[in-house]
Amino acid sequence: MRLFVLTGAGISAESGMGTFRDTDGIWSQFDPMKLATPEGFAQDPALVHDFYNARRQNLLEASPNAAHTALARLEDALTQRGGDLYLCTQNIDDLHERAGSRHVAHMHGELRKARCMSCHAVTAWDGPLGLADNCPSCQKQGSLRPHIVWFGEIPLYMDDIAHALEEADMFVSIGTSGSVYPAAGFVSEARDLGIRTSEINLDPSDNAYLFDERHYGPASDAVPAWVDRIVKALEARG
Ligand code: APR
Numbered sequence: 001m002r003l004f005v006l007t008g009a010g011i012s013a014e015s016g017m018g019t020f021r022d023t024d025g026i027w028s029q030f031d032p033m034k035l036a037t038p039e040g041f042a043q044d045p046a047l048v049h050d051f052y053n054a055r056r057q058n059l060l061e062a063s064p065n066a067a068h069t070a071l072a073r074l075e076d077a078l079t080q081r082g083g084d085l086y087l088c089t090q091n092i093d094d095l096h097e098r099a100g101s102r103h104v105a106h107m108h109g110e111l112r113k114a115r116c117m118s119c120h121a122v123t124a125w126d127g128p129l130g131l132a133d134n135c136p137s138c139q140k141q142g143s144l145r146p147h148i149v150w151f152g153e154i155p156l157y158m159d160d161i162a163h164a165l166e167e168a169d170m171f172v173s174i175g176t177s178g179s180v181y182p183a184a185g186f187v188s189e190a191r192d193l194g195i196r197t198s199e200i201n202l203d204p205s206d207n208a209y210l211f212d213e214r215h216y217g218p219a220s221d222a223v224p225a226w227v228d229r230i231v232k233a234l235e236a237r238g
Contacts, residue, residue, distance in 0.1 A: 002167050008183070009176070012095050069100070086103070173199045
């Protein structure tokens with residue numbers, strides 16, 4: 001079995017990472033146009049660095065939850081049987097990796113990395129990032145930005161993602177509102193490919209009607225329960 005799993009902020013909500021569009025979500029407290037666009041960064045880079053530095057510190061203090069752990073367990077169960085789990089996340093946290101997932105496509109980038117606007121090198125970065133920092137690769141000062149895809153920029157790994165979707169037997173969306181493209185369009189692409197689709201979320205997403213199956217509840221309950229069902233079916237097949 002080849003699974004394509006898309007995750008969003010909802011899978012990390014119970015790890016304390018916050019979501020964007022829920023009540024009191026990140027975008028209800030901060031202006032995405034000022035903090036998550038290239039124009040906003042050009043206008044006030046220090047403000048944007050402060051925003052991501054605070055979220056990076058929060059991430060360093062966070063831990064994966066049972067949903068992240070369940071997906072890592074499912075990846076093992078599938079690969080042991082010649083199957084595959086392609087994990088595409090909109091999240092910039094590394095909680096999937098810390099839970100044991102080995103292949104994670106961060107289509108919106110990664111909070112614990114910095115990217116040089118001069119030499120384009122991407123570097124692991126856990127401390128505060130700012131204009132006084134030098135690129136570890138080309139040594140230029142003030143050329144580093146968060147390695148994050150902002151609104152209006154092209155998401156990462158789109159060719160790999162398209163190929164993985166074409167190869168999948170099932171598309172599963174977990175913890176996303178289905179409101180930001182291109183990720184929000186993946187379910188329609190899966191349907192056009194004749195692939196079964198399933199949504200696991202706290203509440204119905206904007207495109208819930210497009211899913212063949214829907215499971216609702218907190219990810220730390222709903223994802224392990226769903227993984228248990230899949231693993232039991234794999235074990236029954238031998
Ligand atoms: N368990 C499962 N789902 C949850 C939980 C939870 N504990 N808490 C919230 N959710 C669901 C919400 O119901 C919502 O549908 O997670 C979803 C979060 O939606 P958004 O806040 O819109 O986050 P996301 O879909 O990941 O946003 C996509 O938008 O701002 C950009 O780049 C940012 O990657 C982000 C993208």
